Amino acid sequence: xxxxxxxxxxxxxxxxxxxxxxxxxxxxxxxxxxxxxxxxxxxxxxxxxxxxxxxxxxxxxxxxxxxxxxxxxxxxxxxxxxxxxxxxxxxxxxxxxxxxxxxxxxxxxxxxxxxxxxxxxxxxxxxxxxxxxxxxxxxxxxxxxxxxxxxxxxxxxxxxxxxxxxxxxxxxxxxxxxxxxxxxxxxxxxxxxxxxxxxxxxxxxxxxxxxxxxxxxxxxxxxxxxxxxxxxxxxxxxxxxxxxxxxxxxxxxxxxxxxxxxxxxxxxxxxxxxxxxxxxxxxxxxxxxxxxxxxxxxxxxxxxxxxxxxxxxxxxxxxxxxxxxxxxxxxxxxxxxxxxxxxxxxxxxxxxxxxxxxxxxxxxxxxxxxxxxxxxxxxxxxxxxxxxxxxxxxxxxxxxxxxxxxxxxxxxxxxxxxxxxxxxxxxxxxxxxxxxxxxxxxxxxxxxxxxxxxxxxxxxxxxxxxxxxxxxxxxxxxxxxxxxxxxxxxxxxxxxxxxxxxxxxxxxxxxxxxxxxxxxxxxxxxxxxxxxxxxxxxxxxxxxxxxxxxxxxxxxxxxxxxxxxxxxxxxxxxxxxxxxxxxxxxxxxxxxxxxxxxxxxxxxxxxxxxxxxxxxxxxxxxxxxxxxxxxxxxxxxxxxxxxxxxxxxxxxxxxxxxxxxxxxxxxxxxxxxxxxxxxxxxxxxxxxxxxxxxxxxxxxxxxxxxxxxxxxxxxxxxxxxxxxxxxxxxxxxxxxxxxxxxxxxxxxxxxxxxxxxxxxxxxxxxxxxxxxxxxxxxxxxxxxxxxxxxxxxxxxxxxxxxxxxxxxxxxxxxxxxxxxxxxxxxxxxxxxxxxxxxxxxx
DNA sequence: AGCACGCCGACT
DNA sequence: GTCGGCGTGCTC
Numbered sequence: 001x002x003x004x005x006x007x008x009x010x011x012x013x014x015x016x017x018x019x020x021x022x023x024x025x026x027x028x029x030x031x032x033x034x035x036x037x038x039x040x041x042x043x044x045x046x047x048x049x050x051x052x053x054x055x056x057x058x059x060x061x062x063x064x065x066x067x068x069x070x071x072x073x074x075x076x077x078x079x080x081x082x083x084x085x086x087x088x089x090x091x092x093x094x095x096x097x098x099x100x101x102x103x104x105x106x107x108x109x110x111x112x113x114x115x116x117x118x119x120x121x122x123x124x125x126x127x128x129x130x131x132x133x134x135x136x137x138x139x140x141x142x143x144x145x146x147x148x149x150x151x152x153x154x155x156x157x158x159x160x161x162x163x164x165x166x167x168x169x170x171x172x173x174x175x176x177x178x179x180x181x182x183x184x185x186x187x188x189x190x191x192x193x194x195x196x197x198x199x200x201x202x203x204x205x206x207x208x209x210x211x212x213x214x215x216x217x218x219x220x221x222x223x224x225x226x227x228x229x230x231x232x233x234x235x236x237x238x239x240x241x242x243x244x245x246x247x248x249x250x251x252x253x254x255x256x257x258x259x260x261x262x263x264x265x266x267x268x269x270x271x272x273x274x275x276x277x278x279x280x281x282x283x284x285x286x287x288x289x290x291x292x293x294x295x296x297x298x299x300x301x302x303x304x305x306x307x308x309x310x311x312x313x314x315x316x317x318x319x320x321x322x323x324x325x326x327x328x329x330x331x332x333x334x335x336x337x338x339x340x341x342x343x344x345x346x347x348x349x350x351x352x353x354x355x356x357x358x359x360x361x362x363x364x365x366x367x368x369x370x371x372x373x374x375x376x377x378x379x380x381x382x383x384x385x386x387x388x389x390x391x392x393x394x395x396x397x398x399x400x401x402x403x404x405x406x407x408x409x410x411x412x413x414x415x416x417x418x419x420x421x422x423x424x425x426x427x428x429x430x431x432x433x434x435x436x437x438x439x440x441x442x443x444x445x446x447x448x449x450x451x452x453x454x455x456x457x458x459x460x461x462x463x464x465x466x467x468x469x470x471x472x473x474x475x476x477x478x479x480x481x482x483x484x485x486x487x488x489x490x491x492x493x494x495x496x497x498x499x500x501x502x503x504x505x506x507x508x509x510x511x512x513x514x515x516x517x518x519x520x521x522x523x524x525x526x527x528x529x530x531x532x533x534x535x536x537x538x539x540x541x542x543x544x545x546x547x548x549x550x551x552x553x554x555x556x557x558x559x560x561x562x563x564x565x566x567x568x569x570x571x572x573x574x575x576x577x578x579x580x581x582x583x584x585x586x587x588x589x590x591x592x593x594x595x596x597x598x599x600x601x602x603x604x605x606x607x608x609x610x611x612x613x614x615x616x617x618x619x620x621x622x623x624x625x626x627x628x629x630x631x632x633x634x635x636x637x638x639x640x641x642x643x644x645x646x647x648x649x650x651x652x653x654x655x656x657x658x659x660x661x662x663x664x665x666x667x668x669x670x671x672x673x674x675x676x677x678x679x680x681x682x683x684x685x686x687x688x689x690x691x692x693x694x695x696x697x698x699x700x701x702x703x704x705x706x707x708x709x710x711x712x713x714x715x716x717x718x719x720x721x722x723x724x725x726x727x728x729x730x731x732x733x734x735x736x737x738x739x740x741x742x743x744x745x746x747x748x749x750x751x752x753x754x755x756x757x758x759x760x761x762x763x764x765x766x767x768x769x770x771x772x773x774x775x776x777x778x779x780x781x782x783x784x785x786x787x788x789x790x791x792x793x794x795x796x797x798x799x800x801x802x803x804x805x806x807x808x809x810x811x812x813x814x815x816x817x818x819x820x821x822x823x824x825x826x827x828x829x830x831x832x833x834x835x836x837x838x839x840x841x842x
Numbered sequence: 843a844g845c846a847c848g849c850c851g852a853c854t
Numbered sequence: 855g856t857c858g859g860c861g862t863g864c865t866c
Contacts, residue, residue, distance in 0.1 A: 006866080010843055016866035046865045047845055065866050101843095114843095823862075 003067065004036065005056035007088070007100040008045055009112045015099060017061050018043050018052065021069040037085075038078025040111065042071045049115035049180070053103045055085050079107065079399065080416045086453050087414075091446070096815045096834050097439050105439045106414035108391040116151035117178045119143065119167065125175040134166070148179070194252035195269060195278050197241055214239055228275055237268030241278070252281065294369040300338060306330075306483040310339050313481060314459060315346045318422055323452045327428075327473040328461035330483035331721070332692025333490060336461050337367065339483075340424045341374050343459060348375070348404060352421020352456075356407040357443050359432030360653060361385045362634055364407050367426065371405055382408035382415055410435055410443030413450065420454055423447045427653065428460035428469060429685055434839035442837060444469075463692060464685040464723060467678070467730045471741040493663070493694040493701030495719040497710040500667070501549060511606055516664045516704040520607075523662040524614050524643055528699070530662040532646045533690045534603050534620075535670035535683075542673035543570060545585035546592035549708030551673040552583060560673045562789055563595055572675070575802075576786035603666060604646050611644070619647030652690035661701050663694040668707040668715055675789050676841040677739040680714040684726050687718035738804060740837075743779065744811050747838040748801040748818060749788065750830055755797040757828035759785070762799035764825045765832070769803060769814050779806040780814075789842045802838075811836075 002020040020036070036054045043052040049071055061067055080103075088106065092099035104112045121143045125131065134140050139157055142149055149157070157163050170176040215235040222228045230238075240261045244253035258265045272278040303311070310328060317324040330336045344354045356371070358364045361383050371379045380394045380403040397403040399416040406415040410433050413423075425433070425444045433443040444460060451458035460469055460478065473480040486492065498513045510517065523530050543552050543563050551560040554572035561570035563581060571578045584591055604618050617633050636642050640659045645651055671683040687705060695701020707715050717726045734742055750762045762785035769782045781804045788798035805811045815834050818825065822832055 003866095008865085010865075012843090012865065014866090018866060043866080045844085048843095050843090061866085067866055 002057060003059050003061055004041075004054050004070070005059045006041065006043060006052035006070075007055055007103055008043060009051040009053075009100045009104045009114065010045060011098045011101060013092075013098050015055055016043075016045075016052075017059060017065075017067055018070050019067050020073075024070060024073060034077070036073070037082050038080050039076075040074040040079060042074055042113070042115075044068050044071055051104070051112040051114060053080075053100065055088075074113070079111065079395075080414075081399070081418050083418070083420075083454055084414065084416065087446070087450050090449055090453070091439070091441060094812075095439060095441055095836050096812075096819055102439060106411070108388065108395050110388045110392070115180050117154055117180055118151050119149040119154045119157065120177050120179050121147050122175055122177055123147070128175045131170060131175050137163075139163075143176075151181075154178075192282065193255040194281050195241060195255065195258065196252045196281060197238070197245065198277055198279055211239065222277075228277070230275075231268075231271060233264045233268040234271050234275075234277075236262055237265040237272060238277070240265060294372050297370050297373040299341075299374060300335075303338065303342070304335060304483075304485070304487055306485060307335055307339055307342075310481040310483060311342050311346075313479065314339070314343045314457065317457050318343060318346045318352075319350060321350075321421075321455060323455050324457045325448055325451065325478045326457065326459045326481055327465055327469055327478040328459060328481045328483070329465050329470070329473075329723070330461060330463060330481075331486060331492065331723075332463045332689065333486035333492075334463075334483035335487040336426070336463075336483070337370055340367075340426070340459070340461070341370060343422055343424065343457075344371070344375070344405060347421035347457075348378075350421055352419050353398075353401075353404045353417040354406070354422045354424070355412065355415055355417060355420060355447075356405065356424045356426065357410060357412055357433070357447055358407065358426045359409070359430035359443075361409055362631060362650075362655065363426065363653060364409060365631065366656060368407050371407060375405055378404040380406055382406050382412040384409060384411060410441070410446075413441075413443050413446045420450075420456055422456060423451050423458045425458070425460045426462075428462045429464055429466040430462075430653070431682075431839045434837075436835075436840050440833075440835045440838075442839065445837065464688045467681050467727055467734075468741045470727050471731060490695065491700060492721050493691055493703045495691060495703040495705060495721075497715065497719055498704055498706045499710050500706050500708045511603055511666055512610070512664070513706055516706060517610065519662055519702060519704055520644070520664065521611065523702075524611050528661045529637070529640065529642065529657065529659040530644045530664065531651050531657070531660050531690065531693050532603065532607065532644060533651055533663070533665045533686070534646065534648055535665070535667055535686065543581065543593045543595055544673065544708070545588060545590050546594050547590040548585065548588045549669065550585055550587045552579070552593065553586065560675050560679070562675055572786065575783040607644055607646060614643040615641065616644045616646060617642045619645060619650050649686055652686050652693065655693070657693055660693050661695055661699045663690055663701065663703045665690060665703075665705040665707075668705045668718075669709040669712060672709065672712060672714060674841075677734070680712070680733075681726070681730055684714040684718050684723075687715065688721065688723070691718065691721075738779070738781075738806075743781075743804045743806055744808050745836075745838055746803045746811050746815060747835040747841075748803070749798060749833040749835060750785075750800065750826070751796045751798040751833075752828060752830035753796060754828050754830075757826075757830050758797040758799050761826040761828075761830045761832070762801055764827075765818055766801045768821065768825055769801065769818070772814060772817055773810065776810060778810065780804065780810050 004018050004020060005015050006018050007015045036057055039054050041052045041054060042049050088099060088102050091097065092102045139149060139153060142153070157167060167176060171178065215232060218235045218238055219230045222230055240258055241253045244257055245251050269278060273280065314326060328336060328339065340356065347354045356367060358367060364381055364383055368379060368381050380397050382391065382394045382398070386394065395416060398406050401418060406412055406417060408415065425447045428444050435441050447458050469478065472478045496515070498515050500513070512520070520530055542560055544550070552570050553560055554575065554577050561572055561579070563570055568581045569578045570581055570583065583593065585593060604616055607614070607616050617636065619630070619633055634655060637645050637657055665687060668683065668687055671686060672679050676682065691703045694703050705715065705719065709715060713726065713729050734740070748765055750758050750765065752758045766782055766785045773780045773782065783802040783804065785799050785801050788800050791798055803811060803814055818832065826832055
């Protein structure tokens with residue numbers, strides 16, 4: 001009797017114990033030694049069946065509960081390697097999320113079936129008068145016509161007050177019945193019918209000039225050897241099969257291809273099967289996600305000195321094995337990709353596999369081209385943009401070891417690679433690495449945890465590392481690698497600041513000051529490309545001093561206040577501090593405080609008016625919704641078919657646009673006004689990243705930055721590319737009031753349809769936390785409750801409580817406390833979500 | 843999450 | 855006096 005530790009796909013914190021009954025064989029193929037760990041099972045839970053993930057075998061039951069039998073073993077081999085189990089447990093514990101849900105989120109969608117109930121009309125009761133006399137409701141007609149209802153329809157019906165009772169009566173009468181069935185996965189391995197020749201056909205001894213001679217040869221041969229009389233169609237089929245077999249790896253001919261060559265094969269195959277000359281088998285096929293040919297990138301003939309220095313540290317670490325975290329700070333254009341490629345090659349030489357995490361699909365596609373150019377077929381792409389079946393295929397390739405390199409967005413951190421030797425995280429500072437719904441994990445942090453657990457090298461890289469990561473490097477937690485120079489000794493672009501506060505003298509007010517306008521015109525005439533960045537973050541309602549450009553800040557929190565017109569208040573979304581909207585500027589005393597913000601399209605329109613002949617394209621959240629269109633725009637830009645690309649942060653990310661020589665930023669300080677303690681850090685990163693788009697080709701780049709606050713350190717330091725000064729300044733500022741890396745944060749989000757319930761719940765949670773930490777000696781602070789910066793989403797009101805603590809233990813204790821007492825703390829139907837290390841403060 | 847068990851209002 | 859509402863609490 002074997003007991004198993006199983007994580008069920010339900011919100012239960014603990015793992016459960018189930019028995020593997022003797023009648024269920026774990027290994028239907030007869031091999032009794034293969035473990036169940038990492039495989040999926042179907043288990044009874046309460047009154048239904050759900051997917052369970054086997055985490056351990058031969059466990060000891062505590063005897064506290066009755067142990068039920070597994071209903072079914074769903075896989076013949078593991079779907080995730082056992083090395084990931086420790087990561088799943090860590091995540092469950094760290095992010096306070098049920099372990100089964102963690103695994104469900106980690107696996108490709110559609111791999112966690114559950115049982116559903118369908119209402120059926122009992123056949124013998126088809127003519128039941130009581131049933132037939134029911135009103136002509138849709139469900140009754142469907143039942144009569146099809147005999148059964150879909151799971152969704154059944155659920156809806158049983159939830160309705162009007163019909164529940166009637167249905168139950170008919171079930172009692174034996175007219176209707178509820179049938180339990182397991183939802184089909186949706187994602188299945190795609191199988192293909194293949195044929196295999198059972199009799200070896202010798203090549204014709206002499207070169208036979210035409211096909212009909214070959215057919216005759218086959219017929220004579222088989223007649224002589226086996227006494228079989230072949231029809232012409234059979235001989236022809238054999239001939240084409242032989243051709244296909246020679247091309248295939250495993251000596252089989254796919255039915256589809258065979259029929260394309262020779263339609264008569266449909267009949268021929270049937271006859272050949274009867275004669276036992278051909279057998280049929282089903283084979284896995286893999287659907288290629290590569291829509292089109294990838295660009296080829298040749299390997300460089302030599303590396304830069306800095307690349308060599310970095311690799312001289314990374315490669316030995318990979319060869320020796322053991323947990324070694326690196327932070328690679330390499331300016332834009334310094335050739336970080338080549339470092340990833342060389343490091344990957346080193347890991348592959350050790351027989352290890354490699355995981356590459358990027359913040360965004362578009363970047364994955366770009367990196368993929370580099371990796372495929374160097375390593376060919378061993379590379380797979382794993383990201384949410386793939387269809388469920390494509391994702392499943394890529395997953396299987398990684399699991400089976402056929403793919404050695406996985407490139408993907410944050411969820412690829414769960415890639416089922418065995419023998420991992422290296423994890424690379426590109427653009428490690430990017431907020432896109434943080435998942436901001438349901439399980440709120442940070443892909444970069446998980447990369448470090450996975451590397452630590454598996455004792456391998458992790459390489460975090462960025463032109464603008466996050467302040468927290470850089471601080472870790474300064475403290476010695478990470479090994480710091482620096483690349484300060486661009487490949488080919490190209491200089492970083494010259495950055496010019498344009499002060500927006502200086503009044504425009506003449507005529508119509510434009511979003512572009514003369515200097516930028518002139519540069520754009522000249523660049524267009526010279527046939528070169530430009531990029532214009534609009535900092536979308538500046539579009540929320542902030543109040544800015546017209547005289548000095550300073551936004552109104554919170555007294556305690558070092559974040560910008562948000563304008564609430566309805567209440568005429570300026571409100572802090574961290575702690576709830578508020579002032580009347582008519583206030584004075586703290587830095588200059590001016591009363592000239594005005595709300596800011598302008599429309600995105602206006603930038604595009606104005607550019608088009610300015611340069612009617614220019615091909616202008618826009619890249620923002622609106623236009624990026626369609627992934628294909630988004631990638632198409634990037635491709636057009638890369639191919640030089642767009643003159644000016646306008647966009648939000650998206651245009652700034654590590655895209656390689658070789659023809660861009662001019663970059664303009666419409667309003668650089670817009671992002672400084674967002675209510676986020678990292679506003680300055682993010683603004684600096686954005687400007688630096690977009691600046692890096694200029695002058696990557698042969699011509700040196702120019703950058704024009706329009707700003708209300710040229711003297712603000714985030715902007716002035718970006719002008720001089722002074723990353724290290726920015727870090728120093730930020731670290732100084734974050735000591736008081738304390739923010740990461742000096743404290744840890746958790747945001748507790750409360751949302752629900754009733755504003756009152758949400759507010760009351762938030763207050764109770766905050767009060768309970770305050771009471772719980774009264775005695776604590778080490779630093780802990782509870783901020784709020786306060787409405788979330790975006791305080792109403794889809795009919796839901798949102799509030800938040802923020803907890804700052806010096807020790808992670810206190811933070812975790814509070815999280816557990818809130819979760820355990822949720823029932824008492826939360827009123828009505830409010831949802832509570834814990835966000836550890838929050839990235840997006842909105 | 844589902845689903846069962848369990849305690850208070852509108853009906854026969 | 856019953857039926858049935860949906861509030862708490864468990865699921866190996």
